[in-house]
Amino acid sequence: MNVYKSHRKLILYSSTLLISILLIIFIPKILILFINFKAITLQSIPLLALIVSIVCVYSISYILKKLDLYLPRDLVDFLSAHNYKIKFYNVITKILKLWNMVVLVLLISMVILILLILFMFLVGFILLIINTIKDNSTNIPEFLSNNSVIKYALIVLAFSFSSFFLIALPGISIFAIVFPQNKSSGLFDTSDIPISFIAKAIDEINSFSFSLPWEDLQQNRKKISNLIHDALEFITVEDKFFAIPLGMRYSQLFISGLKNKAAKTDILYRINGLTEELGEIIIKLNCMNSARDKEEISNDLKEYLKIIEDRNLCEIKKKVKYKKANVIWKTTEKVALNPLYYIMKIIFRF
Numbered sequence: 001m002n003v004y005k006s007h008r009k010l011i012l013y014s015s016t017l018l019i020s021i022l023l024i025i026f027i028p029k030i031l032i033l034f035i036n037f038k039a040i041t042l043q044s045i046p047l048l049a050l051i052v053s054i055v056c057v058y059s060i061s062y063i064l065k066k067l068d069l070y071l072p073r074d075l076v077d078f079l080s081a082h083n084y085k086i087k088f089y090n091v092i093t094k095i096l097k098l099w100n101m102v103v104l105v106l107l108i109s110m111v112i113l114i115l116l117i118l119f120m121f122l123v124g125f126i127l128l129i130i131n132t133i134k135d136n137s138t139n140i141p142e143f144l145s146n147n148s149v150i151k152y153a154l155i156v157l158a159f160s161f162s163s164f165f166l167i168a169l170p171g172i173s174i175f176a177i178v179f180p181q182n183k184s185s186g187l188f189d190t191s192d193i194p195i196s197f198i199a200k201a202i203d204e205i206n207s208f209s210f211s212l213p214w215e216d217l218q219q220n221r222k223k224i225s226n227l228i229h230d231a232l233e234f235i236t237v238e239d240k241f242f243a244i245p246l247g248m249r250y251s252q253l254f255i256s257g258l259k260n261k262a263a264k265t266d267i268l269y270r271i272n273g274l275t276e277e278l279g280e281i282i283i284k285l286n287c288m289n290s291a292r293d294k295e296e297i298s299n300d301l302k303e304y305l306k307i308i309e310d311r312n313l314c315e316i317k318k319k320v321k322y323k324k325a326n327v328i329w330k331t332t333e334k335v336a337l338n339p340l341y342y343i344m345k346i347i348f349r350f
Contacts (some may be wrong), residue, residue, distance in 0.1 A: 009074060012067050016060060053169040056122045057176055064177075072180040076192065086200050086227075093233060093244070099171050100245040106164040113157040121154075175248070186208050187247045187256055190234055191308070194250060195232035197261070198305045205298045225282045228301075235308075236275050237268045238322055254313065266319070273318030278304060 016310065065072060079085040179188040206225045211218065235250045246252070251271050255264045277300075284297055307315045 009069065012069060013074075016063055016069075017069070019063065020056060020060050023059055024052065024317065027052050027055055034258070040274060053173045060177060071177055085196055089196055090194070090230065092170050093230060094242050096248060097233075097242050099167070101242045102172040103164065103171075103245075104241055106160050110157060110160045110164065113153055113160065117157070118137060163349045174193065178291075179248075182253050186255065186258070187252050189253065190244075190248045191250055191253065191311075192225070194231035194234040195305065195309055197310070198301060200229070200297055200307065202301050202314035205294060205301065208294055210287075210291070221285050221288065225285050228278055228282050232275055232278055235271060235278070237272050238295045250308070251312065267313060270313045270316040272322045273320040274307070274316050274324050276320050 055188065072105065077087050145292070175188050179190055181187070182189040201224050204227065208220055208224075214219070231327065234248070236243075236252050237249070247256075251268060254267045254271075258264050258267075281297055281300055281304075284293070288294055288297060
């Protein structure tokens with residue numbers, strides 16, 4: 001009994017993990033029995049993945065609530081108690097960036113394939129009209145009647161579509177359990193990650209000693225710079241392929257659902273100003289050679305940390321314009337990413 005009391009949460013979470021694994025294994029088999037799946041084709045895999053993800057997330061969420069467990073809080077408490085939080089957040093950062101890159105590549109390939117297929121049908125339709133006018137015949141153009149190109153394009157599109165769901169939905173399901181949900185935006189709240197990186201950077205600066213050899217001093221400067229850089233990954237407003245997903249950045253807590261363009265632009269410019277100021281601190285770190293420099297940098301970081309923690313963007317006076325995303329990125333975001341985040345907000349609101 002004493003063992004259960006001292007390790008209660010660990011036992012309950014282990015049991016929940018076992019239940020979730022069993023759900024993932026058995027739900028598809030049960031669905032195949034009751035739903036008229038004559039064969040698991042590429043087209044049916046996304047539907048299967050969607051149903052399994054929804055059932056698993058809601059089931060696990062229900063179990064955790066009944067057991068009075070809250071994974072985001074308990075996980076952070078456990079990691080903080082064992083000094084694993086920064087290491088864990090470093091791993092999470094790499095996973096999020098890799099996941100974002102794969103999902104974006106699949107989305108862009110899907111958009112390109114759809115546009116290619118539509119273009120081919122448009123060309124075929126135009127040629128059909130031309131043939132009808134010139135020869136008074138309604139023969140379908142050869143490349144459409146043969147349809148080998150379209151057939152292969154549709155196969156690749158179906159594969160990309162299935163791969164997208166098999167990667168995106170399980171990822172979102174895991175993030176929905178691990179990260180807390182922000183009530184105002186409806187998206188995942190990852191703000192503790194940049195906060196933890198900056199807080200750790202402040203601790204490292206405060207313990208910084210100039211009596212060490214030059215190599216050790218440079219190594220410590222690099223360590224602090226990397227912590228601030230990792231925090232910037234979640235704060236930056238610029239879009240890249242290998243970056244933190246758009247819906248998990250600090251700016252989304254403020255602009256998600258905001259309709260007024262001027263207000264949204266003001267927020268993004270302020271956050272970009274904060275990004276530049278933190279970048280300038282990284283530059284100052286390379287020139288930090290005195291206790292006065294160290295104290296100045298530490299105080300600046302504390303000031304920015306308080307702004308981020310309190311979410312008081314009005315304290316950021318510096319507004320900086322940023323390079324807007326290109327046409328391909330914007331098209332992908334509007335066609336695919338935005339619906340994905342709205343679907344996520346609806347499905348995983350619990």
